[in-house]
Amino acid sequence: xxxxxxxxxxxxxxxxxxxxxxxxxxxxxxxxxxxxxxxxxxxxxxxxxxxxxxxxxxxxxxxxxxxxxxxxxxxxxxxxxxxxxxxxxxxxxxxxxxxxxxxxxxxxxxxxxxxxxxxxxxxxxxxxxxxxxxxxxxxxxxxxxxxxxxxxxxxxxxxxxxxxxxxxxxxxxxxxxxxxxxxxxxxxxxxxxxxxxxxxxxxxxxxxxxxxxxxxxxxxxxxxxxxxxxxxxxxxxxxxxxxxxxxxxxxxxxxxxxxxxxxxxxxxxxxxxxxxxxxxxxxxxxxxxxxxxxxxxxxxxxxxxxxxxxxxxxxxxxxxxxxxx
Amino acid sequence: xxxxxxxxxxxxxxxxxxxxxxxxxxxxxxxxxxxxxxxxxxxxxxxxxxxxxxxxxxxxxxxxxxxxxxxxxxxxxxxxxxxxxxxxxxxxxxxxxxxxxxxxxxxxxxxxxxxxxxxxxxxxxxxxxxxxxxxxxxxxxxxxxxxxxxxxxxxxxxxxxxxxxxxxxxxxxxxxxxxxxxxxxxxxxxxxxxxxxxxxxxxxxxxxxxxxxxxxxxxxxxxxxxxxxxxxxxxxxxxxxxxxxxxxxxxxxxxxxxxxxxxxxx
Numbered sequence: 001x002x003x004x005x006x007x008x009x010x011x012x013x014x015x016x017x018x019x020x021x022x023x024x025x026x027x028x029x030x031x032x033x034x035x036x037x038x039x040x041x042x043x044x045x046x047x048x049x050x051x052x053x054x055x056x057x058x059x060x061x062x063x064x065x066x067x068x069x070x071x072x073x074x075x076x077x078x079x080x081x082x083x084x085x086x087x088x089x090x091x092x093x094x095x096x097x098x099x100x101x102x103x104x105x106x107x108x109x110x111x112x113x114x115x116x117x118x119x120x121x122x123x124x125x126x127x128x129x130x131x132x133x134x135x136x137x138x139x140x141x142x143x144x145x146x147x148x149x150x151x152x153x154x155x156x157x158x159x160x161x162x163x164x165x166x167x168x169x170x171x172x173x174x175x176x177x178x179x180x181x182x183x184x185x186x187x188x189x190x191x192x193x194x195x196x197x198x199x200x201x202x203x204x205x206x207x208x209x210x211x212x213x214x215x216x217x218x219x220x221x222x223x224x225x226x227x228x229x230x231x232x233x234x235x236x237x238x239x240x241x242x243x244x245x246x247x248x249x250x251x252x253x254x255x256x257x258x259x260x261x262x263x264x265x266x267x268x269x270x271x272x273x274x275x276x277x278x279x280x281x282x283x284x285x286x287x288x289x290x291x292x293x294x295x296x297x298x299x300x301x302x303x304x305x306x307x308x309x310x311x312x313x314x315x316x317x318x319x320x321x322x323x324x325x
Numbered sequence: 326x327x328x329x330x331x332x333x334x335x336x337x338x339x340x341x342x343x344x345x346x347x348x349x350x351x352x353x354x355x356x357x358x359x360x361x362x363x364x365x366x367x368x369x370x371x372x373x374x375x376x377x378x379x380x381x382x383x384x385x386x387x388x389x390x391x392x393x394x395x396x397x398x399x400x401x402x403x404x405x406x407x408x409x410x411x412x413x414x415x416x417x418x419x420x421x422x423x424x425x426x427x428x429x430x431x432x433x434x435x436x437x438x439x440x441x442x443x444x445x446x447x448x449x450x451x452x453x454x455x456x457x458x459x460x461x462x463x464x465x466x467x468x469x470x471x472x473x474x475x476x477x478x479x480x481x482x483x484x485x486x487x488x489x490x491x492x493x494x495x496x497x498x499x500x501x502x503x504x505x506x507x508x509x510x511x512x513x514x515x516x517x518x519x520x521x522x523x524x525x526x527x528x529x530x531x532x533x534x535x536x537x538x539x540x541x542x543x544x545x546x547x548x549x550x551x552x553x554x555x556x557x558x559x560x561x562x563x564x565x566x567x568x569x570x571x572x573x574x575x576x577x578x579x580x581x582x583x584x585x586x587x588x589x590x591x
Contacts, residue, residue, distance in 0.1 A: 071424040073587045087587065094427035106422050110342035122334050123426060151345070 004175060004207050005045040005068060010077035012038040012063050037063045039231035040077065047174070048205040052212065052222035052239070056321055060231040061211045065177050068209070069099050081175065095124065098168035102180035106164060107152045113163045114148050117170060124171035131170070138166040141196050158189030165193065169200065176200070178210040182217055194220050215314035227320065234320065239313065246316045252290055253280040254297055255305035265296050328432060335436040343441060350441065357445025361394060365453050379522045384457045385549050390517050391454040392541035396480030398446035404488040406438035411492035412500045415586070431489070431579055469548055476544035479568030483540045486568075486575035493575070496582030513537045532560065536571070539564050
């Protein structure tokens with residue numbers, strides 16, 4: 001498969017003024033501290049992949065995206081986006097990428113969105129037929145029809161974000177960077193945006209790199225997850241595999257017909273509620289399967305209701321943030 | 326050409342957006358018009374009281390001041406808002422948004438904000454300068470008109486260059502407006518008056534260190550036939566070329582600053 005993005009030993013340092021000592025000291029003699037925002041990372045992304053960038057705040061996600069978009073230069077290492085160095089060929093690269101910063105608008109605040117699109121059409125030299133086709137696609141899938149002539153400042157956050165995404169892909173970029181596209185949105189808007197991204201990927205093979213703190217986004221959109229922490233890639237694997245290999249625990253909750261004092265099953269630690277009528281078990285799946293556990297329980301008492309809870313990606317990531325891999 | 330088309334498109338959109346706040350638009354124009362109208366009349370009052378300022382009558386003063394204000398406000402329609410005030414774009418983080426577009430950063434900054442308020446200064450300057458040229462018509466030759474045309478272009482380029490340089494300093498200092506206020510705005514008030522009234526060190530500074538006198542003083546000497554020394558003549562004749570060189574210098578400062586921004590990213 002063709003590699004759209006190749007990153008080799010990429011590092012990026014920031015020089016930050018140390019803010020210790022008094023006011024006078026800070027004004028006249030500053031000491032600088034070097035922070036490694038991104039520290040020698042390697043990865044490559046193929047055409048059509050849906051990649052989720054995950055990591056705690058300040059992990060280096062945005063820095064990496066800014067380097068890939070050509071906004072920042074790298075301190076060391078090599079970056080290729082469609083075969084070019086994005087920083088040296090910034091303008092050329094711009095035709096092939098679309099970028100959405102969830103926290104910052106790129107639309108024209110006082111103008112209706114139709115005007116912003118007309119301007120972008122000129123800026124990216126989009127041909128008339130492609131323009132018409134894309135606009136009707138956006139109107140259909142992102143509900144832009146009803147707000148087409150409204151000034152951006154009157155739009156709700158959800159409407160605006162949909163317009164932002166549409167504005168970022170008007171020129172049919174092969175590569176789409178979404179930096180927290182669903183931040184602050186309600187579930188309806190979130191779901192609509194997720195579906196649209198999937199559709200875009202399906203129909204145009206658009207490669208999407210997405211950062212989000214909402215693990216639902218990652219779970220539903222991405223097929224690959226890259227977890228960055230303190231500037232280093234901690235995990236880079238398919239989302240399914242992450243769930244599979246880190247999902248060694250499950251919670252099984254059973255309602256019994258008659259109270260039971262104690263269970264003694266290896267690999268499952270039980271806690272009773274409601275005088276032994278309800279039990280929840282923490283299951284170590286490497287020792288015992290949930291099926292076998294239920295079988296063991298039913299040997300002792302009749303089970304009338306079962307609830308099995310698997311760990312969600314969010315729980316897994318939370319666990320990794322706190323405890324490491 | 327391509328750029329002019331896009332620029333025109335941006336300006337059209339800008340005016341459309343500005344019309345959402347019609348009162349503020351016209352108030353801005355009017356404020357700039359009458360504020361500078363008063364400055365011009367001040368020269369009239371002074372020259373009424375003292376006849377001349379070191380040999381410069383009212384008409385001469387209008388040419389001197391008008392060349393400065395007119396070139397400044399033409400440059401300001403393109404560069405005042407988002408280039409000279411680059412610090413706002415940097416500290417707000419909007420700069421990143423420009424850098425993902427397939428167009429040069431400086432061009433986008435120029436496009437992003439049309440300096441509508443400077444139209445007030447331009448119109449008041451045009452009125453005073455043309456009235457004045459009619460009055461001193463007996464002095465004007467074909468050569469003076471041609472020279473005036475190039476001197477204005479050179480002056481505009483000098484003013485643009487100054488706005489670009491002082492804006493670019495934000496790439497290093499994050500905020501540079503205060504510096505621009507002192508070195509550009511305050512020092513330029515000297516050249517509202519003929520340099521001959523100041524001590525010679527000020528003349529040297531405003532010619533060779535902060536060359537604001539090249540914008541209006543030396544061209545005025547040529548137009549008003551007040552040249553006395555070879556130095557004045559050379560500087561006056563060369564002022565359009567100095568303007569071009571200064572503008573080119575400012576572009577390289579800007580590009581160096583941009584590289585530094587991408588390198589520091591703060």
